[in-house]
Amino acid sequence: MTINSPQNKSFFGIQWKLAPFYISLTFFVICIVGTQIFELNRIRSSADNITKTNVPVVRSLQESLSAAVEGQTALESVLDIDDPKKIPDVSGYVRVFSESTDRFNMFMAALMWGSETDAFKNSSGGKNYDQWIKLGLRDELVVDGVMKGDSQITGEINLYYTGFVNNAEDAIKHRLNFLNLKKENRNIASEQEKQKSKISIDKAREFTELANIKMRELISRTNDSIEKSTRALDETEQEARRRLVLISVIGSIFFSLGTILSVRQFILNPLYKLVSAVEEFGKGKLDTVTHINTNDELETLANAFNGMVKSISQYTIGLEAKIKDRTQELDKKLVDLEETKKAMINLLEDDKILEEKLAVQMKNVEQQVVERTKELNEEKARLLASINSLSLGFIIANVDDTIFLKNHALVDLLGINEDKELTVGDVSKMMGESFDLKDQVKKCLEGERVCEINEIFFNKKSLRAIIAPILLADESKNKIGYVILLEDITERKVTERSREEFFAVASHELRTPLTAIRGNADMMLDYWAKLDEEKKKNMIHNIHTASKSLIGIVNDFLDMSRLEQGKIVFDSKPIDLVRMINQVVQETEQLTKNKKLSLEFKLSDKAVPEAFADVERTRQIINNLLGNAINYTEKGGITISLQAREGFADVIIEDTGKGVSKENQSLLFRKFQQAGEKILTRDSSKGTGLGLYISKLLAEEMGGTIELVKSDLGEGSTFRLSLPVVVA
Amino acid sequence: MAKEIKVFIVEDDSLMSDMYKNIFELSGYEVEMASDGIEALEKLEKMDPLPVVMMLDIMMPKLNGLEVLEKMKNNEKFKKIPVVICLTNLAGKEDAEKALALGAVKYLVKSEYNPKEVVAKAKEAIDEYLEKNSS
Numbered sequence: 014m015t016i017n018s019p020q021n022k023s024f025f026g027i028q029w030k031l032a033p034f035y036i037s038l039t040f041f042v043i044c045i046v047g048t049q050i051f052e053l054n055r056i057r058s059s060a061d062n063i064t065k066t067n068v069p070v071v072r073s074l075q076e077s078l079s080a081a082v083e084g085q086t087a088l089e090s091v092l093d094i095d096d097p098k099k100i101p102d103v104s105g106y107v108r109v110f111s112e113s114t115d116r117f118n119m120f121m122a123a124l125m126w127g128s129e130t131d132a133f134k135n136s137s138g139g140k141n142y143d144q145w146i147k148l149g150l151r152d153e154l155v156v157d158g159v160m161k162g163d164s165q166i167t168g169e170i171n172l173y174y175t176g177f178v179n180n181a182e183d184a185i186k187h188r189l190n191f192l193n194l195k196k197e198n199r200n201i202a203s204e205q206e207k208q209k210s211k212i213s214i215d216k217a218r219e220f221t222e223l224a225n226i227k228m229r230e231l232i233s234r235t236n237d238s239i240e241k242s243t244r245a246l247d248e249t250e251q252e253a254r255r256r257l258v259l260i261s262v263i264g265s266i267f268f269s270l271g272t273i274l275s276v277r278q279f280i281l282n283p284l285y286k287l288v289s290a291v292e293e294f295g296k297g298k299l300d301t302v303t304h305i306n307t308n309d310e311l312e313t314l315a316n317a318f319n320g321m322v323k324s325i326s327q328y329t330i331g332l333e334a335k336i337k338d339r340t341q342e343l344d345k346k347l348v349d350l351e352e353t354k355k356a357m358i359n360l361l362e363d364d365k366i367l368e369e370k371l372a373v374q375m376k377n378v379e380q381q382v383v384e385r386t387k388e389l390n391e392e393k394a395r396l397l398a399s400i401n402s403l404s405l406g407f408i409i410a411n412v413d414d415t416i417f418l419k420n421h422a423l424v425d426l427l428g429i430n431e432d433k434e435l436t437v438g439d440v441s442k443m444m445g446e447s448f449d450l451k452d453q454v455k456k457c458l459e460g461e462r463v464c465e466i467n468e469i470f471f472n473k474k475s476l477r478a479i480i481a482p483i484l485l486a487d488e489s490k491n492k493i494g495y496v497i498l499l500e501d502i503t504e505r506k507v508t509e510r511s512r513e514e515f516f517a518v519a520s521h522e523l524r525t526p527l528t529a530i531r532g533n534a535d536m537m538l539d540y541w542a543k544l545d546e547e548k549k550k551n552m553i554h555n556i557h558t559a560s561k562s563l564i565g566i567v568n569d570f571l572d573m574s575r576l577e578q579g580k581i582v583f584d585s586k587p588i589d590l591v592r593m594i595n596q597v598v599q600e601t602e603q604l605t606k607n608k609k610l611s612l613e614f615k616l617s618d619k620a621v622p623e624a625f626a627d628v629e630r631t632r633q634i635i636n637n638l639l640g641n642a643i644n645y646t647e648k649g650g651i652t653i654s655l656q657a658r659e660g661f662a663d664v665i666i667e668d669t670g671k672g673v674s675k676e677n678q679s680l681l682f683r684k685f686q687q688a689g690e691k692i693l694t695r696d697s698s699k700g701t702g703l704g705l706y707i708s709k710l711l712a713e714e715m716g717g718t719i720e721l722v723k724s725d726l727g728e729g730s731t732f733r734l735s736l737p738v739v740v741a
Numbered sequence: 742m743a744k745e746i747k748v749f750i751v752e753d754d755s756l757m758s759d760m761y762k763n764i765f766e767l768s769g770y771e772v773e774m775a776s777d778g779i780e781a782l783e784k785l786e787k788m789d790p791l792p793v794v795m796m797l798d799i800m801m802p803k804l805n806g807l808e809v810l811e812k813m814k815n816n817e818k819f820k821k822i823p824v825v826i827c828l829t830n831l832a833g834k835e836d837a838e839k840a841l842a843l844g845a846v847k848y849l850v851k852s853e854y855n856p857k858e859v860v861a862k863a864k865e866a867i868d869e870y871l872e873k874n875s876s
Contacts (some may be wrong), residue, residue: 155771524852532764533857539857540767548763555756562756625784 025308028338030279030363040266049257053250060246070116071235077113078228080106081177085221088181088214092207100189103181110174114167117231132486166231173224180217181308184210238559283311287318407497409483411494414451426499428472437497444471450497451477458482458495475506481493508684522566526559533559569703571683576710583715588631588741590655590662591616597635598653604643622658624736626715631736634708635717638732639667641704646670649729661717661735662696669729678721682709710734745771748863749792751781751809753801755763757851762827764856765863770794778804779818780824784814791822797845799829807836810843819869820844831844846870857873 083108139634185211283305290303305315349697406423413439441450448469457464457480469476479498533552605612642651649669656663717736724730748770752758775781793857799806815820826847837848
């Protein structure tokens with residue numbers, strides 16, 4: 014786009030079009046204001062002149078007035094002067110008078126003709142009114158009045174001064190004559206002279222007085238005329254100022270109007286044209302053209318605007334064309350789309366049918382899924398229940414060592430919170446330094462086989478761990494995790510230990526009687542001849558005792574074995590416990606006597622009903638209890654009592670023996686457990702540790718119980734066998 | 742006949758103690774008896790002269806055989822008893838080692854030897870001791 018610069022045509026810029034106004038304004042200002050100022054200045058200078066000249070004039074008038082007075086006074090004094098040399102000179106006064114009147118005349122001339130004119134320089138003459146130049150003095154009358162009146166007065170004053178002077182000279186002359194005469198002949202002649210002097214003086218005085226009156230009048234008139242002319246000047250000045258203001262105002266109004274009109278004409282009109290063109294263009298008229306032919310910047314702007322409009326319209330037309338093309342294309346595409354849509358709808362309808370079929374299928378599948386999920390959930394529940402019911406601690410872990418599943422048993426074993434989220438790492442840490450679970454897991458997984466670790470000690474328990482990797486059943490054999498089983502084998506170990514201990518003790522027990530039997534038999538065989546009756550009897554007795562002991566031990570083993578297998582047959586019938594106890598007491602008396610212990614059977618007041626139990630086994634139990642009491646009592650005695658209570662008969666055996674400590678009380682009826690404290694420092698009981706255990710089993714099989722009623726260390730124990738009574 | 746060698750039998754089981762008492766006496770030894778560890782140490786204190794041989798059972802009440810051995814080891818007088826043989830039914834290897842470490846000369850399991858053999862073992866030990874000390 015190019016701007017048509019109007020350099021072909023003559024270009025006359027706006028600033029030049031407005032130039033006349035600047036110039037005329039300036040001219041106006043200069044002229045009017047200048048002339049006014051000039052006039053004002055002239056008035057001012059005239060006023061100044063008047064002042065300049067009037068002051069000395071008035072002063073000289075004053076001087077001549079005072080001179081006249083002075084002269085007169087001097088003259089008066091002449092009558093008294095005797096010395097001729099002292100006679101005043103009058104000529105001085107003459108000079109003063111003429112000077113002042115001259116000065117006044119000059120002043121008058123200045124008023125009339127201006128101070129610079131020749132007329133001023135030739136001041137003493139009456140001149141024609143026609144030659145006057147009016148110097149801004151409006152009031153002719155003033156001048157006129159002044160002229161006429163004042164010159165008349167000055168004439169009169171001159172006359173009077175002349176009169177004075179003449180008379181003064183006369184007076185003086187006569188005085189001189191007098192004085193001269195006085196010396197020689199002071200008679201009538203001198204008197205005449207004196208008289209003449211006097212007369213002359215009086216005349217002079219008249220003249221002086223007249224002169225003074227006129228002089229005063231002149232002075233006042235002069236002051237008046239000065240005042241008047243000054244006032245006239247002032248008025249003129251005022252008027253001149255007023256004129257200036259008026260002209261300025263009028264001029265300004267004209268100028269403003271002129272400016273407004275010209276701005277309107279040269280600037281605003283074209284601009285409005287342009288603005289309306291822009292608006293039109295803005296409304297959408299793309300062929301807007303504005304014609305401004307002012308040959309100046311505005312024309313340039315208009316041309317630029319026209320050019321822009323043209324370009325924009327061209328561009329817009331181009332765009333519209335493009336849009337049209339595009340729209341055509343889109344229409345075509347739309348048509349295609351419509352056809353595609355139709356095709357799709359057809360397809361969709363087919364689809365719909367398919368969908369419906371699918372939906373039915375889906376429903377079936379869903380139902381299957383639901384059923385299957387239910388089955389799986391049941392399986393899962395069963396599996397979980399099974400796992401949780403295990404008494405082994407069970408962990409299923411993922412390859413990343415997080416725990417997928419853990420059961421109750423494990424939680425109890427580790428003594429942790431059920432909800433706690435754990436990793437195998439955590440469990441490993443918990444199990445302490447004696448057993449590195451994580452390490453074991455690693456080894457096991459590397460080996461891809463099941464590992465078993467015994468001898469793990471944790472939290473005062475003996476544990477056994479089994480670690481098994483879980484492999485997928487396909488060819489990949491990927492490990493998806495592993496299983497850890499933790500078994501608390503403390504009980505078993507205890508049992509094993511007890512069993513080991515038991516075997517130690519039992520072996521010992523067996524060996525003792527065997528050795529005794531063998532030894533004594535050997536000795537008897539080897540030393541038969543040497544031995545006396547006593548010794549022989551003693552040895553045989555020992556063999557007998559040993560045999561019995563052996564039988565007892567073996568029986569214990571057999572009993573226990575059979576009891577545990579449930580193979581013992583009980584022949585239960587009514588038993589008279591009183592009689593049985595008496596028998597047992599009788600049999601055991603010797604033993605207690607040997608140990609210096611008392612043995613007492615305390616019968617209850619009430620009749621005790623018969624017990625319903627196996628005779629032999631009951632006897633066995635009572636013997637066992639009694640035997641223990643005797644074995645564990647060193648001093649004091651044993652009391653057996655028989656009591657009845659609801660449905661049961663109680664056989665109570667009380668001793669004053671060692672007693673059993675609280676910790677061991679719970680162990681009493683266990684297998685292989687001795688009632689003694691330490692295993693090596695055992696009492697001389699030939700027990701296998703099975704006694705109480707067997708007794709308990711027997712009692713329970715017969716429907717009864719054995720209990721440790723109480724026991725205190727150092728004081729004794731009380732055991733109670735309860736057997737069911739015969740139901741009447 | 743020379744003075745009989747004194748043997749001190751410490752055994753709580755009366756059957757056993759009877760048996761060994763008989764066999765040693767029959768074999769011509771002088772026999773002293775004690776039936777538990779405490780009694781054994783008490784008797785040793787008063788015994789004069791000290792026995793040459795001590796047959797010490799392990800499993801006894803009050804103070805067991807090993808404890809007795811220990812007490813004897815720390816006692817100036819008892820240290821001098823030349824032959825101490827453990828006669829026990831405890832057949833464990835550790836028990837034997839423990840006993841021998843505490844100063845027993847021999848460790849015999851009762852059931853492995855008949856009484857005569859026990860006496861023979863005792864004699865063997867005495868002979869060994871005499872041999873060691875005379876040379």
